[in-house]
Amino acid sequence: MTLTAPDILAAKRLVVKIGSALLVDRVSGLRHGWLEALAQDVAAAKARGADVILVSSGSIALGRGVLGLPDGPLALEQSQAAAAVGQIRLARAYEEVLAPHGITTGQVLVTLEDTTDRRRYLNSRATLETLLGLGVVPIVNENDTVATDEIRFGDNDRLAAQIAVTVGADQLVLLSDVDGFYSANPKEDASAERFDLVAAITPAIEAMAGDPISGFSKGGMKTKLMAAKTAVAGGCAMAIMEGSVLRPLQALAAGANRTWFVAHSDPQLARKRWIGAMKPRGEVRLDAGAVRALGQGKSLLPAGVVSVSGAFGRGDPVAIVGPAGEALGKGLVRYTAGEAAAIAGHRSGDIEAILGYAGRAALIHRDDMVV
Numbered sequence: 001m002t003l004t005a006p007d008i009l010a011a012k013r014l015v016v017k018i019g020s021a022l023l024v025d026r027v028s029g030l031r032h033g034w035l036e037a038l039a040q041d042v043a044a045a046k047a048r049g050a051d052v053i054l055v056s057s058g059s060i061a062l063g064r065g066v067l068g069l070p071d072g073p074l075a076l077e078q079s080q081a082a083a084a085v086g087q088i089r090l091a092r093a094y095e096e097v098l099a100p101h102g103i104t105t106g107q108v109l110v111t112l113e114d115t116t117d118r119r120r121y122l123n124s125r126a127t128l129e130t131l132l133g134l135g136v137v138p139i140v141n142e143n144d145t146v147a148t149d150e151i152r153f154g155d156n157d158r159l160a161a162q163i164a165v166t167v168g169a170d171q172l173v174l175l176s177d178v179d180g181f182y183s184a185n186p187k188e189d190a191s192a193e194r195f196d197l198v199a200a201i202t203p204a205i206e207a208m209a210g211d212p213i214s215g216f217s218k219g220g221m222k223t224k225l226m227a228a229k230t231a232v233a234g235g236c237a238m239a240i241m242e243g244s245v246l247r248p249l250q251a252l253a254a255g256a257n258r259t260w261f262v263a264h265s266d267p268q269l270a271r272k273r274w275i276g277a278m279k280p281r282g283e284v285r286l287d288a289g290a291v292r293a294l295g296q297g298k299s300l301l302p303a304g305v306v307s308v309s310g311a312f313g314r315g316d317p318v319a320i321v322g323p324a325g326e327a328l329g330k331g332l333v334r335y336t337a338g339e340a341a342a343i344a345g346h347r348s349g350d351i352e353a354i355l356g357y358a359g360r361a362a363l364i365h366r367d368d369m370v371v
Contacts, residue, residue, distance in 0.1 A: 003197055005260045006237040008253045011171040013051040013132075013267075015236075016042075017160035021177045022243045023090075024061040026071070030089070034246060036097045041249035042137060043101035051132045053167065054094065055140045055160035062086030087141065094139045106136045109143035110159070118315030121166065122332060122368065126360070128167050129367075161227035165234030168267035168367070172231050173252065174224060175243025180259035181221065183208050198261045201229055228261040235270035237263045272370040275330055278317035282310020282337055284344075284363070285321050286328070294320070294328065294371050299362035302351065305344040312337045320364070320371070331369035334360045 008014075018038070025031055045052050060079055063069075063086025069078055091107045098105050108128065114120045131138050140163055142156065157174055164172040184192040198205060209221040224240055231238040241258035245251050252258060265273075286294070290304025300320065312318055313336050320328045333340060340363060343354050348361040 003199055003262055005197060006171055006239075006262075008171065008173070008239075008249060009048065011045065011050050011169075013053075013167060013169040013171075014045055015053045015055060015160055015164040015167070015169045015172045016249070017055040017156055017172070017174045018057060019156070019174075019176050019243070020057040020061040022175055023056065023058040024065070026065075029065050030058075030062060030093055032093070032097075034244070035093060037246035038248065039094075039097035039101060039103075041247050042098060043103060045249065046101075046103060046135075046137070051167075051169075053128070053132070053138050053140060053163060053169070055156050055163055056090060056094070057141070057156045059083045059086035059090045059141055062089050090141070091139060094137075098137060104134075104136045106131050106138050108138045108140045110140065110163075111143050118332065119313060120315075122315045122334065125166050126365075128163075132167070155223045157223045157227040158230065161230035161234075161236075161238065164231050164236045164238075165267070165271075168234075168271060169236050170263075170267055172227075172236050172238040173249065174227065174238065174240045175248050176224070176240055177242065177244070178221075178240065179242035179257035180240050181205075181208075181224070181261075185221075194257065195259045198228070198259060201225060201232070201261065232261050232263040233270065234274075235263050235265045235267035237261065268367075271367070275317065275332060275368065276370045278330060280310070280319040280330055281316045282308065282312040282318045282333075283321055284308050284318055284333070284340065285325070286323065288323055291322050291328065294369075297366060299366040300331065300364040300369065301348055301361065302340070302343040302363050303345060303347050305340070305363060308337060308341040308344055310337055318364075320369070329369060329371035331364035333364055334368075335363060 023031060042052050060082045063082030066085050067082055069082060095105045110124060114124050128138055142159055160172060160174065180194040181198060182192040182194050186192040206225055209225050228238045238261045239252065239258045241248065241252055241256055284305050285307045286304050287306050290300060293304060294300060312333060314334060315332055317330050318333045320331055322328050339355055343351050346354060351359045
């Protein structure tokens with residue numbers, strides 16, 4: 001089968017990662033003209049009906065300029081201080097360039113723990129899904145003001161890939177300071193060749209990755225390959241392209257140099273496989289009405305649950321069984337075992353009265369379930 005490059009104009013849910021070197025000039029600071037042009041690309045994608053998430057570096061680079069911190073590596077506390085000052089400016093800049101297009105922005109700050117802990121992962125997913133459903137463009141960044149070296153992604157390439165998988169994006173574009181993936185570092189080896197498409201990330205491909213080129217960028221080609229692995233495993237195609245041109249997404253659509261890493265399944269299928277491979281930590285038994293609802297593609301509501309067994313926490317996988325104990329599937333549950341048992345058989349509107357707080361309407365959302 002002949003592989004073809006994904007069409008950026010056909011993206012249904014698009015994640016775009018913006019590197020610091022593109023966004024911030026060492027001397028003049030934020031590149032407003034470039035950011036305004038990117039906003040036009042975002043508006044065009046939204047007009048086509050695509051959901052868009054921006055994963056943006058730049059808070060530390062902006063903050064260190066404001067604070068007069070020197071070039072080169074910063075101590076952790078200096079990085080955190082720079083991020084605190086720069087993040088508010090970064091968020092304001094995105095708001096200012098997207099507002100004229102009628103686009104509302106939202107700031108989402110995450111740490112590595114938010115994606116490795118299933119409960120926090122589900123909370124992050126639910127928040128991002130709600131923002132996208134409301135037409136908002138989330139601006140995502142690592143929470144550098146509190147993240148320590150032990151709980152950091154360390155680069156926004158991998159963060160962007162994780163966000164793409166979390167929200168079920170079908171395309172991820174890394175706007176970088178290089179125009180694709182090369183067989184060697186093109187600045188050191190004149191014979192280096194750029195790949196248009198990478199069908200599989202083999203050991204030979206991994207051996208070609210070099211070190212960071214930019215003085216601003218933390219992520220070199222190795223981290224981009226790690227990002228690509230995460231993305232394609234989650235059913236999301238990923239492109240690397242040089243992003244300094246005005247309206248880079250338009251340039252990508254017009255055939256600009258780039259490398260696409262091809263995904264071999266769609267995001268929903270990849271997510272279902274991931275959930276299906278998990279070992280259940282408990283079980284929820286349904287009545288006949290809930291079984292019919294699941295067959296129609298609906299979420300599992302507490303009212304349809306007859307009994308709960310096992311010891312599980314929020315975000316853990318549980319087995320879903322029918323009235324006679326027949327296996328129906330698996331899902332990531334949004335309540336602890338004790339909470340699930342308390343609300344079983346009750347309507348979603350009764351959850352607050354039972355638990356003392358307004359929980360989520362579904363016990364297991366349809367997107368977190370394989371039946």
